[in-house]
Amino acid sequence: MLVDVPYIPATALEVEAQRAFEPARTSPAFARRLAALALRGGALAVFLGVLIVFSVTAPFFLTVGNIGNVLGQSAISGVLAIGLTIVIIAGGSNVVTGGIDLSLAANMGLSAAVYASLAQAGHGDGVAVLGALVTGLAIGAVNAAAITLAGIVPLLATLAVMNVVAGLELVLTQNTVVPASSEFLSALSAGGPLGIPVLAYILLGFTLVVAAIVQYTPLGLRLYAVGAFPDAARAAGLPVRSFVAGSFLASGLCGGLAGILSVSYLSGSTTGAGDMLLPVVVTALLGTVFSRRLVPTITGTLLSALFVGFLVNGFQLLNISSTLVSGVQGLLILLVVSATTLLGRKENA
Amino acid sequence: MAESGEAIIRLENIVKRFGGAQALSGASLAVARGSIHGLVGQNGAGKSTLIKLIAGLHRADGGAVEIDGKSYDRLTPHLAEELGIHFIHQDRLLVPTFTVGEALFLGREPRIPGTPFLDRAAMRRRSAEILERYFGVSLPHSALIAELSAAEKQIVQITRALIADPKVLVFDEPTAALVRREADLLFQLIRRLSAEGVTILYISHYLGEIVDLCDTVTVLRNGRDVATLPVAETSAAKIGALMVNRDIGELYPKSDVTPGEVILQVDDLVLAGRYEAVSFSLRRGEVLGLTGLVGSGAKEVVRTLFGLDRPTGGTVSVKGETVFSADPAAATERRLALVPEDRRSDGVALDLSVTENTTLASLGRFSHGLINRGAERRQTEDLVQRLQIKTDGVDALVKTLSGGNQQKVAIAKWLSRQSEIYLLDEPTVGVDIAAKVEIYRLIGELAERGAGVLVLSSDIEELLGVTDRLLVLFRGRVTRQFISSETSPDQVLADVTGAYETLLHAG
Structure with a gap:
């Protein structure tokens, strides 16, 4: 109200009150619902369309073996994308000021290097696993401190940490491949029941556990509240900063786990972990369109990890240059982010 | 300051500055247990600041805060809630991507017995019950907060506070987004809650509402309280005059x-x-x-x-x-x-x-x-x-x-x-x-x-x-x-x- 009203006669007030409120049912809400529905439907249609095109053009595409293959190949990026999803849920999905963890791929690289170095130094798998997980957690803690204590936006804080971590990896490995092999590692990279790789089962199991926590417990619900509307979370008595810090710890841990998986997949630690960043960001952002409310979800992220995996796999089967894949992934980010941002803007209007 | 002996909320000489501007300069407020207490003032008189202080969202630069006879250095949202003080804020603090049930129970979610998992069915059922009991409305249980009208959001916000079984309910301009019928429902509800022993602090621009509803009214002007009066002994016009600075x-x-x-x-x-x-x-x-x-x-x-x-x-x-x-x-x-x-x-x-x-x-x-x-x-x-x-x-x-x-x-x-x-x-x-x-x-x-x-x-x-x-x-x-x-x-x-x-x- 523009006018600061010291006193209004009651009659005028009532008229004011009645005039100010138009019929309650608003059509913008309906339009938004429709647009959200179209986006979700469109995403699923594209997913199915891609599957159909590839299965028609590439002979082995829709075999159990190939699907298992894709799942196994997506395990590392899938675990990382789940970590990123947790950060996005707790930080909000604003692309600039919201939650993002750019250090995840580098985290995986360093954790893998730590694992491989420890293994090479003669330590057992238990120590190496612990080393990788602690490395990941420590990186997460640095991110959490920079963001919640120093108040740096996640985009910048994790960008800086990414570079520090990548540098540490170079120092540790002297930019070389550190081979590692053990029974534990070969068991991870072996084929499992139904000829599907063990890594695929690990991805499914991990998704199940995290999804149970994030989608089905009070903790998860509060995580969403903190990210979507911090003021409301605060008013509900939730410690907002602890939740945000916790999300970075969780994603750091995901980085450590992904490091272990990558050591087993590649039989050692290799350079170039940073290349993983783009597919991970695509996967986490794309996951949003697979949920009813257009929010990031763990199951949505699994679906989009599979989508990205199938896309890469299909390109390989059709002998299309893999250099195109990055371009397609970049395009996907643009599409998804602009679609969800436009929807969000409509909601606020 | 009548009945100061049994004040459930007592603020003394509160000072609060934002940068260079002084929002409160020595404001006092005493709310008697079980009463409906009105708080009025022009925009910028400091009403909302005072409320956010009680809610623990701001911290006073000076003055004393006493709840239920105990003094507190610093209130936090959590502490305020523990003390049984609940708020219906002017801006609706509800997560837009939540369902009605989730928004109502956020922070005190029911779980499936024996598991750490949310009991969504119970949330749906209980929210439908409560909404029906207090407001006689039913909202589609799959609807998200973002899809509700302003009045419906307000209802959800009020219901959220009621679930917690509050001792004090603070309403900050609650009727600003309600149509007449909904406002009437709200007033009935407030009277019912008051009869059940809940203390109400009611902030409004609308003096007509204050006179109809409240027992006592405190007038704020320029960051301090200028009068606290029993409503029975005053009138809307008198309150209005107190709100306006006369030494122009x-x-x-x-x-x-x-x-x-x-x-x-x-x-x-x-x-x-x-x-x-x-x-x-x-x-x-x-x-x-x-x-x-x-x-x-x-x-x-x-x-x-x-x-x-x-x-x-x-x-x-x-x-x-x-x-x-x-x-x-x-x-x-x-x-x-x-x-x-x-x-x-x-x-x-x-x-x-x-x-x-x-x-x-x-x-x-x-x-x-x-x-x-x-x-x-x-x-x-x-x-x-x-x-x-x-x-x-x-x-x-x-x-x-x-x-x-x-x-x-x-x-x-x-x-x-x-x-x-x-x-x-x-x-x-x-x-x-x-x-x-x-x-x-x-x-x-x-x-x-x-x-x-x-x-x-x-x-x-x-x-x-x-x-x-x-x-x-x-x-x-x-x-x-x-x-x-x-x-x-x-x-x-x-x-x-x-x-x-x-x-x-x-x-």
């Missing part, structure tokens, strides 16, 4: 200037859909007030005069010359100056220095290819002294200044431009009372120096204090003209809110 004389130093020639003449100005047939004239040395509700067209008239909107009809003439252009550059050329409402984003450049801001609109005078820094500084130093701008020096960044001083820099910019017609849009919003007086004095000085000043404000008291004449816009038309010195705020208010007109139209 000291606040508005007004100099006598004899108006000169007409400097701005507006005839039948029309902007389709916004306002129509607006005519007035502004003389040298005159201060003309303009007021109206949001959507009355008052703001748009000012925008049009400065060339930000193109009128669809009518004429504007400056010093007898007709102007047609919709172009702010041409407007400044004609010595028009606009001091916009949102000074932090539109009025001044926060990251530039006082000097740079002051000469921003008149750089032509200080440059011949290169800027003459010396002349720029001299001009700024002169203006800083004349306007008594409190700054660490002319090189200080404007963002380091208080709100009132930023506003003076915005005005200095146009003085440097040697403007003659000043359009001031809400010039004193968000500045403290001392700076307000200085801005009023400045307006008087502008008039004295032969400028024409148009002040758009929603603070009617202020307008009557600083202006010579006052125009009221209502639904896009000038409905009334007042001679400021012969008018009382109540008279203007009746026209601003269209008290009589709407009754006719609404029929």
Whole structure:
């Protein structure tokens, strides 16, 4: 109200009150619902369309073996994308000021290097696993401190940490491949029941556990509240900063786990972990369109990890240059982010 | 302060500052257990700050807070909730992507017995029950908060507080988004809760509601409490009088200037859909007030005069010359100056220095290819002294200044431009009372120096204090003209809110 009203006669007030409120049912809400529905439907249609095109053009595409293959190949990026999803849920999905963890791929690289170095130094798998997980957690803690204590936006804080971590990896490995092999590692990279790789089962199991926590417990619900509307979370008595810090710890841990998986997949630690960043960001952002409310979800992220995996796999089967894949992934980010941002803007209007 | 012995909430001499502005300067409040206590005051009187303090969202800079006889240094939202104090905030604090059930139970979610998992079925069932019991409404259980109407969100917010079985419920302008029927339901509910022993603190602009509903009322003015009265012994009119500052004389130093020639003449100005047939004239040395509700067209008239909107009809003439252009550059050329409402984003450049801001609109005078820094500084130093701008020096960044001083820099910019017609849009919003007086004095000085000043404000008291004449816009038309010195705020208010007109139209 523009006018600061010291006193209004009651009659005028009532008229004011009645005039100010138009019929309650608003059509913008309906339009938004429709647009959200179209986006979700469109995403699923594209997913199915891609599957159909590839299965028609590439002979082995829709075999159990190939699907298992894709799942196994997506395990590392899938675990990382789940970590990123947790950060996005707790930080909000604003692309600039919201939650993002750019250090995840580098985290995986360093954790893998730590694992491989420890293994090479003669330590057992238990120590190496612990080393990788602690490395990941420590990186997460640095991110959490920079963001919640120093108040740096996640985009910048994790960008800086990414570079520090990548540098540490170079120092540790002297930019070389550190081979590692053990029974534990070969068991991870072996084929499992139904000829599907063990890594695929690990991805499914991990998704199940995290999804149970994030989608089905009070903790998860509060995580969403903190990210979507911090003021409301605060008013509900939730410690907002602890939740945000916790999300970075969780994603750091995901980085450590992904490091272990990558050591087993590649039989050692290799350079170039940073290349993983783009597919991970695509996967986490794309996951949003697979949920009813257009929010990031763990199951949505699994679906989009599979989508990205199938896309890469299909390109390989059709002998299309893999250099195109990055371009397609970049395009996907643009599409998804602009679609969800436009929807969000409509909601606020 | 009756019944102070059994006060459940007691605030003593609370002081709270935001940057340079003092929101509360020694406010006290004692709410008796089981009562319905009203809290009233004009915008900026400190109501919302006081409430956020009790909610633990702000921390007081001074004073004592006592809840249930125990004093607390620092309240947190969690602690307030534990003490049984719950809030219905003015802005609805609900997560837009949540369902009604999730929003209601956030923070105290029911679990499936024996597991760590959410019991969504129970959330759905219980939320439907509670909504039905208290409000007699049912909301689709799959609907998200973002899809609800304002009133429905309000209902969810209130229900959220009720679930917690509160001892004290604080309502901050609860009816602002409700239609009559919903408001009536709310009042019934409040009376029922009060009968059950819940203490209610009720904040509202609407004095009619306060008189109907409350037992006791506390009036806030300029950050302090001016009276606490039993409602039975007072009336809406008396409360209204307490809210308005009566010693207008000291606040508005007004100099006598004899108006000169007409400097701005507006005839039948029309902007389709916004306002129509607006005519007035502004003389040298005159201060003309303009007021109206949001959507009355008052703001748009000012925008049009400065060339930000193109009128669809009518004429504007400056010093007898007709102007047609919709172009702010041409407007400044004609010595028009606009001091916009949102000074932090539109009025001044926060990251530039006082000097740079002051000469921003008149750089032509200080440059011949290169800027003459010396002349720029001299001009700024002169203006800083004349306007008594409190700054660490002319090189200080404007963002380091208080709100009132930023506003003076915005005005200095146009003085440097040697403007003659000043359009001031809400010039004193968000500045403290001392700076307000200085801005009023400045307006008087502008008039004295032969400028024409148009002040758009929603603070009617202020307008009557600083202006010579006052125009009221209502639904896009000038409905009334007042001679400021012969008018009382109540008279203007009746026209601003269209008290009589709407009754006719609404029929």
